[in-house]
Amino acid sequence: MKSLSSSSVGGIARRGLLKLAAAAAGALLFTGAAQAQAPAKIKVAAIYTVPVEQQWVSRIHLALSAARNRGEIDYTFSENVTNADYERVMRQYAEQGNKLIVGEAFAVEAAARKVAKDYPQTAFLMGSSGKPQQPNFSVFDNYIQEPAYLTGMIAGGMSKTGKIGLVGGYPIPEVNRLMQAFIEGAKEVNPKAEFTVTFIGSWFDPPKAKEAAFAMIDKGADVLYAERFGVSDAAKERGKLAIGNVIDTQPQYPETVVASALWSMEPTIEEALKQVKAGTFKADDFGQYSLMKHKGSSLAPLGTFEQKVPADLIAKVQAKQKAILDGSFTVKVNDKEPKSSAR
Template sequence: MFKRLKAGLKVALAVLPLALGGTAMAEADGLKVAMVLPGPISDNDWNSVGYNGLQAAAKALGVEVAYSENVSDADAERILRDYASRGYGLIFAHSFSFGDAALNVAEDFPNTTFMAGTAKELAPNLGTYSNPDYQGAYLAGMLGAGASKTKTIGWVGGMPAPNMLANLHAYEAGAKAMVPDSKVLHTFIGSWFDPPKAKEAAIAQVEQGADVLSAQGVGVIDAAIAKNVFALGAMTDQNHLGPKVVLTSVTWDLGPLVTAVAKAVEDKEWKSQNWSYGIAEGSVKLADFHGLDAGVPPDVLKAVQAKFEAIKSGAFTVPLDTSNVE
């Protein structure tokens, strides 16, 4: 009876968030992995992808994991430092804006491995990992322009970080490849998570003629529903957020990357570098169309699929452009 109660307690600890800091841990021996996230793990977007990747690594390797969600830039260094001081051997700073905080903490904890999303600068114990969703953004641009009746499509994102700029430029390139005279509207709302502002920006684009929207932030799909235009989701299959308007989504499965990094740390084979898993590695894909592809010309769908296969095989390389835009 005591053994059964003890086992049940461990299960409860694995799924019950701690009251302080929004963390949750799974009981295991060996490497402990933590992730610090800028928004809620329920966003069906960037933070959900991070959380799901962390849980996938826990399942694959049996490592102990913890996370903190809704962490502001101002609090990032304190929380990263807390995890390091508590013996977490691998810590992911899952935000484009946590790089400096991770670098500061890494200097003080040389025996802890840190990973920061697109860090500006690396250290012997600080690596980076990029989200090559710009590869999928190229396909989304092709699809959006090909499905548009107005030849005007929109894109709404958070901050002009390198990854977001790469996504925008690839989206534009894909659109022009499919429809040379198409127009792409873009807006950076100045925040990683501000659904009302994202919705407002997307509605403004629809009022300028956009009838397909790339939802690079929470709130854009709400605008698509309100204006009855197509939306292209990001990070996860977001069709359930707008079953009648979310044509497909560019998904990112972070599980393989987090698992590979954790395994490398365990095996003492980790290297400070940019870890990037895209279409070729099976991490970036287009989600199911859920029947909405009936509203897209067949030749457009065929062209998008052919380009996906070309990217996967290496026959075509999506241009990586992180230049600033107005």
Template sequence: MSTLSLRRRPLLALAAALALSSPGLALAQARLKVAAVYTVPFEQQWAGRIHEALKASESRGEIEYKATENVSNADYERVVREYIAAGNQLIVGEAFGVEAALRKVAKDFPKVSFLMGSSGKPVAPNFSVFDNYIQEPAYLTGMIAGGMTKTNKIGMVGGFPIPEVNRLMHAFMAGAKETNPKAEFTVTFINSWFDPPKAKEAAFAMIDKGADIMYAERFGVSDAARERKVLAIGNVANTQPDYPDTVIASALWRMYPSIDRAVKLVKDGKFTAEDYGPYSMMKHKGSELSPLGTFEKKVPADLMAKVKAKEAAILAGKYTVKVDDTQPKSSK
């Protein structure tokens, strides 16, 4: 045995001892480098849910997380490529407005894993897609809205009429019709993912025409509802703490199951192209109906009994909320 080999033995033993005695050091060495790129601010509902799940993974010491918000479509590809050049192994973000460009980047870097918001298909070997499949709790919030409206007029303000928005609106409308066949809907899209003033103005117009419950798919709608003293239903995030007298309940989206799965698969070297959409469904704890909170005693008990029965049926696989990705229309 060479003198060099003999010298290496105590060094290797020392390194192993340090790893055992300093679990934080070993954990830091094992952390996966993850980057997320958003075209909207962190506070926006969609980006906020992704960011929240990634921050949770970071706080557990599982990943080293970097993120950039408010990136324009024109700069999106450049920012992603810079993160890849910096050694990030998993890229998470929105592909919608830059779908073709991001799929090209993924093809250029087959050893980097991508998890992107998309209604399109995953592409082997490394481009996975996710979606906010929260139509189930959206249906439940619709049931509540249908039972709570006094004018039978419900206003709905969305961002863009894309599948991710359309399916939630349709589910909400179907739920409202179940508890109130007389419910009518006014639907509009502001053609922006984050323009609270524009969403607010659209909501005002609906309230002025008699809507007494607003479906707040976008930020700004609940502000209008609060000012005009009507009710609102939240979407994706629980906004009741900010609107305790306005937001009855929300369909909550949780990205934790999807993020946790992607991080584990990349770490294990088993990440493949797949559709993560189903992991946003209630049975995977990727979505849920928010607690009633301040509206606990304001929503009729018989109405909530119907909602809870439907929720149980969904979780038991006895009822399936229809997925309708077509653009929703106002009632005639």
């Protein structure tokens, strides 16, 4: 057998090392290229004053979670943040380098706008009753008055007593316009309908909302507009009907919730992320992305009530929905506090 010299062994070893080094370099280049091709994730933070299970907030949380699951964003959030602590949490998230901060400025307008001024390179998208603030404070709202009008039509047609109750959180424009649209829809079908309106002074107090609903039922209401959680529970216990708001709760109340006006925050979040990625985010009103034409809102399927709602009523609702979508009918925005009309 031919023996190998030490120099030959050294040469083979060196060639092997060179091959390994080349392979390693190639792998690093491939990894680097892959990383270069992968879009960078945007850091996004959200601040909620209530639990993420609450109707309104749950829609924002769902849209941001979907973007996170698609790999577009790194998403973190804080829930149950008090109004007194809101500004501190906003600043903390801005200092941590989040490119987009989403939240609700309804009770903390001044503080939220102050923070935005102090961090002009951060994009802020806040639920607000006010207008955008240059250069980086955009506002949004659940403009779901269109499907709310349609659910009002259903309520007006399904009520046997002609007495309808509405339970809301606070009489702010965002709630008022939905109730007003609901009332107008009900009056289109039943001009003689009477309405009892109550605000419970809380965004999340199901027991209080339930008690308010019981009081309405005691006065003859047989259909209830559940702007807050707790109302459908009262309707279920007393064998009455309910109309949902923002989310579809019929699966939980199959014999109670006839229909719901649904809100989807996805179009709003997708547009905001698009602008942040492009570096074009500016102060704007994103409320338009909640309209039915942008698929930001819709009428929930009748589901378990499909055979219980009269065919002629369904036909009227479908015709009105078509008119809304083709622009031949516009649901008027009325931000004034609705008042009870029941005697």
